[in-house]
Amino acid sequence: MLKSLALTVALALGLPMAAAAQxxxxxxxxxxxxxxxxxxxxDQNQLQRGLQIYTEVCAACHxxxxxxxxxxAEEGGPALPEDQMRAYAAQFEVFDESLADGEGDYRTATPADYFGQSALGNAPDLSLMAKARAGFHGPYGTGLSQLFNGMGGGEYIASILTGYHEAPECAPEDFDGYYNVAFAAGGYPDSCKDEDGHHTVPGSWIGMPPPLLGEDVTFADDHSNELHHEAVDVAAFLMWTAEPHMAARKQVGLAGVIGLTLLAVLLYLTNKRLWAPHKPKGRKEEA
Ligand code: HEC
Structure with a gap:
């Protein structure tokens, strides 16, 4: 809280503040x-492609x-036609506790049901992931400042998906996990640190095996399924799941800014008009 206040103040004063690169x-x-x-x-088509990637790849774990x-089926989202949305839901089964005299039983999912929890215990739920992670840090600096780009949750997810590289030579061969240059929160071998404990290679080792290799899915609209396209499409889909009403929020915000600007202009003119008779002419030049 204090930190964000300090940042706001620094921004307002226009102080060139070096972003604390966490x-x-x-x-x-x-x-x-x-x-x-x-x-x-x-983009409706992009969200539909992202849904397809999630369904065919990520849902196995997340x-x-x-x-x-x-x-x-909602407007502003993937906007599947009603019958397609129903058909999508009907592919799945959910456990319904009210069935079989309270013992519970499986039934076909309906539109009111939810996608459900991760199938793999240590794979986090992805509903809100795009809002829980920031790709950009700090207000100033490179093109990656939050001031102009937002928090970068989508960029973060896409970067994780494209961030797998061959492990660097400094790492022991049997080090746990998969080397990923975009992932900061994973394990890191001591042999890749310098004498001050600083990391010598970017990223860390993540527990998720590379889920996308490129050409993992085939899109009905013939859109490219190269790795970075797939990564961006599924990241956009996850930004939508995290903030489905983003477009509506932006519209309201913009309308508010325009309304307040108009009000400010009107108040200025009114003020001028009200005081005009009381201000002697030519006073301005004297001052
Ligand atoms: C084989 C199972 C598996 C599949 C398939 C899989 N993941 Fe993961 N994913 C994991 C596990 C396990 C973790 C936790 C890794 C860790 O914390 O080291 C994880 C973590 C993540 C994270 C969180 C990274 C963070 O900052 O904590 C994201 C984002 C993610 N996965 C996205 C995806 C997307 C998108 C797909 C589909 C393209 C996908 N995953 C497919 C197992 C999987």
């Missing part, structure tokens, strides 16, 4: 997304427990 050791790519900027909205099937 995750300087991870590399996040500044991918561009259609939802960025004050007029940005989600849940989306806060997202209901019904929202897939």
């Amino acid at each position: 995750h300087a050791e991870a590399h996040v790519e500044n991918y561009s997304f259609p939802y960025e900027g004050p007029f940005g909205t989600f 849940g989306l427990e806060y997202v209901s099937y019904r929202t897939l």
Whole structure:
């Protein structure tokens, strides 16, 4: 809280403040997304492709427990036609505790049901992941400042998915996990630190095996399924699950800014008009 206040003050004063690079050791790519900027909205086709990637690849391990099937048909989201959304839900089974005299039983999912929890215990739920992680840090500096780009949750996820590299030579061969240049929170071998304990290679070792290699899915719209396209599409989809009403929020915000600007102009003119008779002419030049 105090820290963000300090940042705001520094920003307001225009002080060139060196951004405290908390995750300087991870590399996040500044991918561009259609939802960025004050007029940005989600691209329906991209969200549909992202849904497909999530369904065919990520769902094997990750849940989306806060997202209901019904929202897939919502305007501003993937906007699946009603019958497609129903068909999508009907592919899945959910455990319903009210069935079989309270013992519970499986039944076909309906639009009101949710995607469900992660199938793999240590794979985090992805519903809110795009808002829980920041790709950009600090207000100033490179093109990756939060001031102009937002928090960068989408960039972070896409960068993780494209961030797998061959492990650097400094690491022991049997080191746990998969080397990823965008992931800062994983294990890190001592043999890759210098004498001061600083990391000598970016990123760390993540517990998720590379989920996308490129050409993992085939899109109905023939869109490219190169690795970075897939990564950006599924990241956009996860930004939508985390903030489904982002476009509406931006519109309201913009309308507010325009309204307040108009009000300020009117108040200025009114003020001038009210005081005009009381101000002797030519006074301005004297002052
Ligand atoms: C084989 C299982 C598996 C699959 C498939 C999989 N993941 Fe993961 N994922 C994991 C595990 C396990 C972790 C936790 C890794 C860790 O914390 O070291 C994880 C972590 C993550 C994280 C969180 C990174 C962080 O900052 O904590 C994201 C984002 C993510 N996965 C996205 C995806 C996406 C998107 C897909 C589909 C393209 C996918 N995963 C497919 C197992 C999987």
